Amino acid sequence: MAEYTIKPLATAVAHASGGRNGHSETEDHSVSVDLSVPKSMGGPGLPNTTTPEHLFAAGYAACFGGALDLAADRRIAGAGAGGARKDLPLQPRHARQY
Numbered sequence: 001m002a003e004y005t006i007k008p009l010a011t012a013v014a015h016a017s018g019g020r021n022g023h024s025e026t027e028d029h030s031v032s033v034d035l036s037v038p039k040s041m042g043g044p045g046l047p048n049t050t051t052p053e054h055l056f057a058a059g060y061a062a063c064f065g066g067a068l069d070l071a072a073d074r075r076i077a078g079a080g081a082g083g084a085r086k087d088l089p090l091q092p093r094h095a096r097q098y
Contacts, residue, residue, distance in 0.1 A: 012026060013026065014026045020043070020051070021037055023035065024052075024055075031055075033049070033050050033055070034046070034048065034049045034050075036051070037051070038051060
C-alpha cells in the first residue's frame with residue numbers, strides 16, 4: 001500500500017500559561033491574549049480578556065470563509081463572499097465541568 005505524506009505549508013506554534021485564567025501567545029508574537037473564564041461559567045470574567053472558545057471560533061470562521069471564497073472563485077453554485085460566522089455554545093457535562 002502506498003504511503004502518502006502531506007507536506008505542511010506552515011506550522012503555528014503557541015504557548016499558554018495559567019490555563020483558562022492565564023495568557024496565550026504565538027511564538028511569532030502575532031497573537032498575544034489574556035484569558036479568563038466568563039462569569040457565566042463561574043469564572044472572574046475579567047475585562048479585555050478572551051476565551052479559548054473565542055479564539056477557536058474566530059479561526060474556524062476564518063477558515064470556513066476562506067473555503068467559501070475559494071468556492072466562489074471557482075464559481076461553485078451557491079457560494080459567495082459575505083463572511084462566515086461560527087457559534088460555539090458551551091454546555092456543562094456535569095456540575096461545573098465544560
